[in-house]
Amino acid sequence: MNEREVGGVPDDALIRTTLAGDDGAFAELVERYKGRAFAVAVGIVGDGDDALDVVQDSFIKAYYKLKEFRFGSNFYTWFYRLLVNQAIDRWRKSARSAEVPFDESWLSEDASPPDSFAYPRTPEDLVRNRELGDALQRAVDALPEYHRAVIVLREVDGMAYDEIARVLGCSVGTVMSRLHYARGKLRESLKSHREE
Amino acid sequence: MDCGTAVGKILAKADGLLPRQEEAELAGHLAGCPACAAEDAAITGTGPALRALTGIRAMEKAPALDAMWTRVRAGIEEKRETRRRPLWAARWVWIPAVMTIALLALLFYPSRTDRSPFHPSSFDVAVEDVESDTATVALVDKGEDLPTVIWIIEDAKT
Numbered sequence: 001m002n003e004r005e006v007g008g009v010p011d012d013a014l015i016r017t018t019l020a021g022d023d024g025a026f027a028e029l030v031e032r033y034k035g036r037a038f039a040v041a042v043g044i045v046g047d048g049d050d051a052l053d054v055v056q057d058s059f060i061k062a063y064y065k066l067k068e069f070r071f072g073s074n075f076y077t078w079f080y081r082l083l084v085n086q087a088i089d090r091w092r093k094s095a096r097s098a099e100v101p102f103d104e105s106w107l108s109e110d111a112s113p114p115d116s117f118a119y120p121r122t123p124e125d126l127v128r129n130r131e132l133g134d135a136l137q138r139a140v141d142a143l144p145e146y147h148r149a150v151i152v153l154r155e156v157d158g159m160a161y162d163e164i165a166r167v168l169g170c171s172v173g174t175v176m177s178r179l180h181y182a183r184g185k186l187r188e189s190l191k192s193h194r195e196e
Numbered sequence: 197m198d199c200g201t202a203v204g205k206i207l208a209k210a211d212g213l214l215p216r217q218e219e220a221e222l223a224g225h226l227a228g229c230p231a232c233a234a235e236d237a238a239i240t241g242t243g244p245a246l247r248a249l250t251g252i253r254a255m256e257k258a259p260a261l262d263a264m265w266t267r268v269r270a271g272i273e274e275k276r277e278t279r280r281r282p283l284w285a286a287r288w289v290w291i292p293a294v295m296t297i298a299l300l301a302l303l304f305y306p307s308r309t310d311r312s313p314f315h316p317s318s319f320d321v322a323v324e325d326v327e328s329d330t331a332t333v334a335l336v337d338k339g340e341d342l343p344t345v346i347w348i349i350e351d352a353k354t
């Protein structure tokens with residue numbers, strides 16, 4: 001999960017060096033996390049340009065808040081909290097956002113059983129089937145923002161439930177129920193697309 | 197295995213938390229239960245589908261993503277400048293402020309000349325009349341510290 005092994009220098013050391021005045025160390029943190037940060041941001045805001053702005057603003061915010069970082073905790077969990085909040089703010093301000101009523105039935109045991117469906121598994125699958133890609137994007141857009149954040153952190157970034165709970169400031173149970181709701185909604189939206 | 201238990205195990209499998217032996221049991225249940233098999237497909241299919249979607253967006257924005265540090269550094273510098281500016285501005289801000297006040301004083305003070313800055317309730321004056329055919333001239337001398345005032349009244353107009 002943590003990329004310090006890949007990069008060599010631990011995140012904590014880079015943070016200390018940045019705080020000592022070496023911006024090059026912060027550049028290393030940006031290089032280390034920008035890809036994952038973009039994937040999470042674009043999953044939440046939907047638009048690539050908006051996601052780039054979100055990533056940029058989050059890193060700038062992190063730079064100026066670095067003094068508040070508690071050593072011993074994970075940088076990416078701390079950073080993702082800034083990132084997700086920034087992305088949700090951006091989403092709310094964007095024209096794409098819309099009020100989506102929370103459908104409690106997805107949390108109940110009465111939810112209808114899903115039909116089998118061939119999900120796209122690679123970018124190439126989606127390039128071949130652009131309509132399916134659009135349908136998936138619409139389905140993601142239709143999710144309430146915190147449900148979208150949960151499913152993106154879990155499925156795109158691969159975060160553990162307790163890490164997601166720390167990032168979003170909620171319980172693990174809430175994470176699991178939001179994930180269940182989001183998966184159900186996505187499945188239903190794509191099923192509708194197939195039936196069109 | 198009932199379907200409720202199976203769904204819990206499907207989630208555990210998706211999270212990589214299901215022991216291998218239970219995974220085999222689950223596979224047996226999925227083979228005979230289309231509803232749970234579809235649930236399994238939905239849960240295990242969501243991740244790759246979303247990763248494919250974000251992968252496309254990342255490919256589209258790869259050049260901008262490569263230049264992310266340049267963007268971030270520019271933003272950091274810009275914010276640093278904004279933070280410095282108030283100190284710099286505070287040093288010189290009094291100059292336009294003083295100039296503005298002086299300008300306003302120059303513009304508006306003359307328009308209030310109908311009000312004398314000097315409002316005596318009573319004072320002693322010495323009036324001296326000078327005879328004239330067309331006008332009455334009055335010379336007022338209040339004393340040494342104040343100026344002499346001269347009224348010239350011509351055709352009953354001052």
